[in-house]
Amino acid sequence: MGLSLRAGMMEGVKDRLLRAITSDGCYRIVVCRTDRLVADASRRHACSPLAARALARALTATALFATTDKGYYRIGVQWMGRGPLRSIHTDARPGGILRGYVGDPSSEGADIAKALGGGLIAVIRQDQAGTFTQGTLPLSSGNVDEDLEGYLCRSEQIPSRLRVVMDCDAEGRPEQVAGVLVQPLPGGAGEALLGDRGGLSRELLARSLRADQAPEELLEQVLPSEQVNILSEEPLAFSCACNQDRVERGVAMLGRDELLEMIAEGQSAEVRCDFCGEDYVVPVEGLCKLVDELEESRGN
Numbered sequence: 001m002g003l004s005l006r007a008g009m010m011e012g013v014k015d016r017l018l019r020a021i022t023s024d025g026c027y028r029i030v031v032c033r034t035d036r037l038v039a040d041a042s043r044r045h046a047c048s049p050l051a052a053r054a055l056a057r058a059l060t061a062t063a064l065f066a067t068t069d070k071g072y073y074r075i076g077v078q079w080m081g082r083g084p085l086r087s088i089h090t091d092a093r094p095g096g097i098l099r100g101y102v103g104d105p106s107s108e109g110a111d112i113a114k115a116l117g118g119g120l121i122a123v124i125r126q127d128q129a130g131t132f133t134q135g136t137l138p139l140s141s142g143n144v145d146e147d148l149e150g151y152l153c154r155s156e157q158i159p160s161r162l163r164v165v166m167d168c169d170a171e172g173r174p175e176q177v178a179g180v181l182v183q184p185l186p187g188g189a190g191e192a193l194l195g196d197r198g199g200l201s202r203e204l205l206a207r208s209l210r211a212d213q214a215p216e217e218l219l220e221q222v223l224p225s226e227q228v229n230i231l232s233e234e235p236l237a238f239s240c241a242c243n244q245d246r247v248e249r250g251v252a253m254l255g256r257d258e259l260l261e262m263i264a265e266g267q268s269a270e271v272r273c274d275f276c277g278e279d280y281v282v283p284v285e286g287l288c289k290l291v292d293e294l295e296e297s298r299g300n
C-alpha cells in the first residue's frame with residue numbers, strides 16, 4: 001500500500017487527525033491520536049482512571065465525528081446515563097479544538113458501559129448562522145464510541161465504523177489513544193465490508209488497530225489492501241472558549257436583585273467552568289459594575 005502525502009508538515013505534533021480516501025473512491029477514512037489532549041482533560045477534571053478512560057473515548061470519538069459535518073460552528077455530544085458516571089459531555093469546534101467533562105469524575109470501576117448505565121445520546125449541531133439542530137437516540141451499548149457509531153448509522157443514515165482504542169498505565173489511565181472512522185462513500189461498493197464478515201467488521205477492526213501506532217500506520221491498518229490518499233492533516237487540542245468576560249455575562253443573568261443581595265453580604269461570585277475546570281471569581285466591585293450595567297440597559 002502507498003501513501004501520497006499532501007500535508008506532512010506536522011510530524012512531531014502528537015495529537016493530530018488525518019483525513020483520507022481510498023484511491024478507488026470507495027471509502028473515506030479518518031484517523032487520529034489524542035494522547036495529550038485526553039491527559040489534559042483528565043488532569044483538569046481530576047478524573048479517576050475510569051472517568052479518564054470514558055472521557056478519552058468520548059473526546060476522541062467526537063474529534064472523528066465532527067469531520068462528518070463540513071459547515072459546523074460547534075458540535076456537542078452528550079452521553080446521558082443512569083449509572084454512577086452519570087454523563088459525558090464533549091464539544092468540538094473547527095480546527096481540532098475539543099473540550100469535555102464527565103458527570104462524576106470520581107466514579108470508579110472497570111466497565112465504562114456499566115458506569116454510564118443505559119440512557120441517551122444527544123448530538124447538538126450549531127452552524128455558522130447560529131442555527132441549532134439536535135438529535136437524540138438511546139445509547140446502543142454505553143461503550144461511548146459504539147454509541148456515536150450507532151448514532152451515525154441510525155440517526156444520520158451513514159453506514160460507519162467508529163472505534164477508539166487505548167493503552168493504559170498500571171492504574172488504568174489512558175496513555176496512548178487512537179481513533180478510526182471509516183465510511184463508504186456514496187456510489188462505492190463499500191458497504192459490504194462493514195458487515196459481520198467484511199474487512200471492517202467490529203472484531204477485525206478491533207484486532208488490527210493498536211493505540212501506539214502513528215496516524216499513518218493506523219491508515220495502513222484499516223484497509224491494508226487499499227491505496228490511501230491523505231487529503232488533510234490537522235492538530236487536535238483541548239481548549240475552552242471560557243473567559244472572564246463570558247463568566248461575568250453569565251453572572252449578570254442572576255439578575256439585579258440577586259446581585260444586590262450578594263453585594264450587601266460582601267460575597268464575590270465564584271464560578272467554575274464545567275467544560276475545562278477553570279475557576280473564576282467576580283469580586284464585589286465587579287458585581288457592582290454588573291448592577292450598574294443592568295440598570296443602565298434598563299434605563300435605555
Ligand SMILES: [Zn+2]
Nearest residue numbers: 240242273276
Ligand atoms: Zn472553560
